[in-house]
Amino acid sequence: MFRCSVRLIKGLTQITWLQEQPVLPNLLYRRSVPAAYLPSRALRVTWPCAEEVKDFSLTNPSWSPNMRNLYNKYMELSQQESWKRLPSYNATATHLIEQYPDSAKPQVTTRLFTRNLDVEDLGFEYVMFYNQAEQRTVCSFQAGPYLESPIGFAHGGAIAAIVDTTSGACTICTVGKVKTANLNINYRSPITLGSTVEVQCRVDKIEGRKIFLSTEIRSVNSQVLHAEATALFIQMKMSE
Numbered sequence: 001m002f003r004c005s006v007r008l009i010k011g012l013t014q015i016t017w018l019q020e021q022p023v024l025p026n027l028l029y030r031r032s033v034p035a036a037y038l039p040s041r042a043l044r045v046t047w048p049c050a051e052e053v054k055d056f057s058l059t060n061p062s063w064s065p066n067m068r069n070l071y072n073k074y075m076e077l078s079q080q081e082s083w084k085r086l087p088s089y090n091a092t093a094t095h096l097i098e099q100y101p102d103s104a105k106p107q108v109t110t111r112l113f114t115r116n117l118d119v120e121d122l123g124f125e126y127v128m129f130y131n132q133a134e135q136r137t138v139c140s141f142q143a144g145p146y147l148e149s150p151i152g153f154a155h156g157g158a159i160a161a162i163v164d165t166t167s168g169a170c171t172i173c174t175v176g177k178v179k180t181a182n183l184n185i186n187y188r189s190p191i192t193l194g195s196t197v198e199v200q201c202r203v204d205k206i207e208g209r210k211i212f213l214s215t216e217i218r219s220v221n222s223q224v225l226h227a228e229a230t231a232l233f234i235q236m237k238m239s240e
């Protein structure tokens with residue numbers, strides 16, 4: 001059962017991003033959420049208190065030893081400043097909580113697709129690290145049992161979502177706000193539910209507003225190639 005831990009404030013549908021966000025830089029824009037996009041049923045939503053904000057990129061008891069090992073490996077590399085762990089909240093607006101004075105907290109009525117479960121273990125468990133010098137992102141991803149496909153392994157759409165998220169994070173950290181324009185995935189080997197895989201993504205080239213990336217998903221020992229992908233992100237215009 002999902003645990004509904006948020007409260008509804010009606011009427012507010014606008015999120016204003018006021019200034020640069022320290023971890024994901026250059027995010028400077030205003031976004032309106034059309035009323036039609038709001039949940040049809042009355043979810044109870046409110047701005048979370050600081051102590052209620054959960055960072056999903058921190059270890060939790062559902063993580064497998066492989067998840068923990070990858071996390072520890074990149075946390076150690078982070079000590080040398082080559083990698084940086086990316087915090088992960090369950091709503092876009094929550095990523096920007098520190099940008100707002102208390103009087104201007106936006107309403108949180110949406111959930112990030114890959115963070116839309118209130119329980120651990122069942123869906124997407126992942127943590128991402130970014131290497132600014134190399135314009136690379138790695139993601140340790142544990143595919144939960146609710147990501148099942150009809151063949152019993154992880155669903156191709158779930159794999160696409162984690163590729164989009166990892167390459168999207170890499171692009172946002174590199175150039176700022178973007179949209180996915182194109183995503184091509186070759187599925188090479190199924191991902192067993194409950195297993196942990198390593199997603200490796202890098203920026204290949206930047207041409208004007210176009211950012212091209214490539215991604216590989218491999219087993220934690222690198223021996224099995226599960227998927228390879230290319231992506232094109234378009235940097236959003238200043239007016240957007």
Ligand SMILES: CCCCC/C=C\C/C=C\C/C=C\C/C=C\CCCC(=O)SCCNC(=O)CCNC(=O)[C@H](O)C(C)(C)COP(=O)(O)OP(=O)(O)OC[C@H]1O[C@@H](n2cnc3c(N)ncnc32)[C@H](O)[C@@H]1OP(=O)(O)O
Binds near residue numbers: 091095177
């Ligand atoms: C957004 C930042 C949020 C950050 C918030 C903070 C924290 C959030 C939390 C976590 C963050 C972590 C990870 C992020 C995760 C995922 C990111 C996913 C993002 C998405 O999931 S987003 C949803 C899916 N996405 C769409 O819903 C896009 C629909 N679409 C459009 O909105 C437009 O279509 C657009 C914008 C793509 C382009 O429109 P546009 O008007 O800006 O640009 P235009 O058309 O002029 O194209 C300029 C040049 O790109 C070339 N070009 C364009 N499209 C192409 C294509 N498909 N193939 C090949 N080339 C293409 C043109 O040919 C031209 O090339 P050239 O300059 O050489 O002529």
